[in-house]
């Protein structure tokens with residue numbers, strides 16, 4: 001399953017701006033006394049061709065971060081840029097188009113359409129974006145994830161690990177600015193999880209993709225170049241070239257600190 005380098009790496013297409021940038025991003029849910037500050041001012045820049053894991057205790061803001069960074073949710077204040085382009089003020093229509101062509105998603109539960117074949121699932125983002133459906137590229141990506149002989153099958157005929165590999169091919173079909181993976185190994189056995197993480201790693205190293213992965217698993221996080229830790233809606237440190245034990249130690253400390261804090265209701 002050797003991945004071949006894409007003809008046009010992401011960073012060459014979009015210049016040298018970070019693939020993803022957050023500037024002073026805040027997200028408050030609700031109003032008044034019951035309001036919750038899920039993100040309380042996050043600044044970060046993720047370079048193209050990098051693999052970043054995002055970790056943090058339950059309720060620290062990981063999902064909110066992912067949703068805001070991917071244009072699925074709007075920050076209450078601050079700015080999100082994709083490839084140097086601010087997306088925060090875009091209309092819902094333009095945001096939807098941007099998500100379809102410039103962002104790839106890999107979900108814990110695969111989210112493949114059961115009635116479509118594997119190849120049709122891989123091509124779906126191009127179809128939804130109104131782009132030409134590139135069957136050769138779909139076939140090549142399926143070969144790269146080791147499933148080129150499964151293109152005519154339905155997702156229900158594949159194992160969980162195989163379905164997640166289809167989802168990775170689907171996430172890469174439009175050569176997105178960034179692939180967001182939300183607990184991509186959460187529903188997989190250890191061996192399938194290892195394969196999926198290896199594919200995400202190689203998508204970065206061999207295709208020049210940019211991957212941002214939210215995970216609870218220190219072993220999964222250790223496949224990334226860098227782990228960012230969130231605590232109580234703020235960045236709370238990072239590890240580069242992380243090893244699983246160091247990640248686990250950091251998580252134990254952050255979780256203990258979070259357990260000592262009162263619930264994250266906003267001060268109004």
Ligand SMILES: Nc1ncnc2c1ncn2[C@@H]1O[C@H](COP(=O)(O)OP(=O)(O)OP(=O)(O)O)[C@@H](O)[C@H]1O
Pocket residue numbers: 029030036037038056057058059060061062063064065264
């Ligand atoms: N739609 C919402 N309405 C109100 N509060 C919300 C909403 N979504 C999230 N929150 C709150 O915002 C905070 C951050 O939630 P978020 O889901 O981003 O954390 P997380 O780190 O992804 O948690 P987990 O690891 O448990 O999935 C939490 O206090 C949560 O209860």
